[in-house]
Amino acid sequence: MLILPTRRQVLGGFGASALTLGSGGAYAFIVEPRFRLALTRYGLTPPGWDPGHRLRIAVLADIHVCEPYMPLDRVAEIVAATNALAPDLILLLGDYPAGRKVTWHRVPLSDFARLAEDLRAPLGTYAVLGNHDWWDDPEAMRAGKGPVEIRRLLEARGIPVLENDAIRLTHDGRPFWIAGLADQEPFRPLGSRQSLADLPATLAQVTDAAPVILMAHEPDIFVKVPSRVSLTLSGHTHGGQIRVLGYSPVLPSRYGQRFAYGHVVEDGRHLIISGGLGVSQVGIRVGVPPEIVLIELGGEPPAA
Secondary structure, three states, rough: OOOOOOOOOHHHHHHHHHHHHHHHHHHHHHHHHHHOOEEEEEEEEOOOOOOOOOOOEEEEOOOOOOOOOOHHHHHHHHHHHHOOOOOOOOEEEEOOOOOOHHEOOOOOOOHHHHHOOOOOOOOOOOOOOHHHHHOOOOHHHHHHHOOHHHHHHHHOOOOEEEEOOOEEEEEEOOOEEEEOOOOOOOOOOOOOOOOOOHHHHOOOOOOOOOEEEOOHHHHHHHOOOOOOOOOEEOOOOHHHHHHHHHHHOOOOOOOOOHHOOOEEEEEEEEEEEOOOOOOOOOOOOOOOOOEEEEEEEEOOOOOO
């Protein structure tokens, strides 16, 4: 026998569905992107790294400062949380300004740089640039050369920005290299696929056998990274901003799920892709909350 629902049951069902959709939408558009802050830890000893050399690296990617998703008080919260981890080294992986689609009110990059100066680590803070750092500076983009605005501002605050550069550091008497690539998609709004990244020239600056940590905003370069590099660090993808059961339906990578998020190991080479902190294109995050990444190197046998 067919039992039809009463008018009250129908209206109640519509109300419950609307409430569910409304609360889910609020979480995706407000709670996760604006108020959640996760800590993601990776512990590994990649090839070429001395297992006895313990190093703590805090990684911040894709901050995308803007109102309402990444206001200055949120940046200050991230800076304080990063410092509380007591890292030996802090690395910034690019994309400091947000795009126009998610920017209701622009936040001056000079104010962001002032807060970034408060990051504290014994070995210092180093940065690379991302595509949005170029897209946010139309004059530099049209000229085809930098320095872009955010590079000038960060370096004025004592944060070196590496564009195809390598720097040798020493920690607990053990040397290692930080190498940073220039951006791979700086001129895309102009219809150009020209990349500024020069991997061979960057690694040519490494003059001894000490291990290399490579910073590259976009992860797609990883297919060309040689085994000489112990660890590559990237951002850019935001984990897709929507990630369900390990799957991201939309990704800004020609390799799709291969370089979506997390710890990737291919042929003994290691890549860690941060899900980032801000938003781009659309102000939503589901299943991939803003994250600070803490990488703890050493203390275990070398990874395969």
